[in-house]
Amino acid sequence: MLWPALRALSHGELTSDQLQWLLGTLHLEETPRTEGPGAAKSIANCSFTDAAGTRLVLDLARTGESGWVFTLFYAGSRPAASVVEDHRVLFRGVVEQLGLMLVEITPAATADEVLVTPPQSPGTPESDFGAHWDLPFDELERVWPRLGLREDAPREVKEVKIRELMRTLAWSAAPAKLRRQAEEFLSSD
Numbered sequence: 001m002l003w004p005a006l007r008a009l010s011h012g013e014l015t016s017d018q019l020q021w022l023l024g025t026l027h028l029e030e031t032p033r034t035e036g037p038g039a040a041k042s043i044a045n046c047s048f049t050d051a052a053g054t055r056l057v058l059d060l061a062r063t064g065e066s067g068w069v070f071t072l073f074y075a076g077s078r079p080a081a082s083v084v085e086d087h088r089v090l091f092r093g094v095v096e097q098l099g100l101m102l103v104e105i106t107p108a109a110t111a112d113e114v115l116v117t118p119p120q121s122p123g124t125p126e127s128d129f130g131a132h133w134d135l136p137f138d139e140l141e142r143v144w145p146r147l148g149l150r151e152d153a154p155r156e157v158k159e160v161k162i163r164e165l166m167r168t169l170a171w172s173a174a175p176a177k178l179r180r181q182a183e184e185f186l187s188s189d
Contacts, residue, residue, distance in 0.1 A: 002036030002057055002073040006084050006107070008091035009115075010068045012100035022094060026058055026070075033059050036073050054079050058087070068100060085109075106148070111156040116164055138175035140182060159186060 014022070023030060028044035041061040048056055054077050061069040072079070072087045088109060095102050104115035137143050140162075144151060147161045162182050165171060171179070 002033075002075050003078075004037065004071050004106075005056075005074045005079050006072040006087050006091070006105070008070040008088075008095065008105045009063070009103040010070070010095045010100040011066055011103055012068070012098065013066050014068070014098060014100075018098055022060070022098065025094060026060065026090070028058065028060055033057060033061075033073075038069070038071070041069065050079055050083050052077065052080060056083070067103075068095075070094070107150065107153065108157040108160075109154055111160045114157055114160040116160060138177045140178060140185060143178065162186065 022028075023044055026044075026046070028046050030044050033039050033042035033045040036057070038059075038061055041063055042059050043062055045057055045059040048058070050056055055075040056079060057073040057075075059069075059071045059073060061071065063069055070091045072084065088105060091105065092102065102112070105113035108114045137146070141151065143165070144153065144158065144161075147165060149158060149161055162185065166182060
């Protein structure tokens, strides 16, 4: 089974020449991936092995008319952090070179890689998550996974995610201890 190690979502139009440049730059074959999550949206991929012998798959998928998803998958052992970071640099480079808008990278390493939903307009119903407090936690460390973050996520990424949570209607129903911990986290360095 393939598991995503890194995923970059971007948005923008590409010409056929740009798409060919992208496929060549990433050494992708115009064959859709047939295994792992999101295979139905795949348009090109390549398989290779890292220095530790881990099978990796680099994939390009489409989402909608102008969404592009770059994913590094692995089978077996998780690839080394350096392999993931090399692909983060690669993904960011091709997104920038092609003039695409970076939407998010998962897992995020910097604040600009975090997808932040715009604040709800007054009178607009919030999502279930935003409308009521459904997190049974009063410890900030237990909230990170529910926000899609690992405990070791970079501080700037955690700041963006906790600020986003604090903008929801549900935040007023969060336990006082948790609200205090969030404020202390944001005010400390």
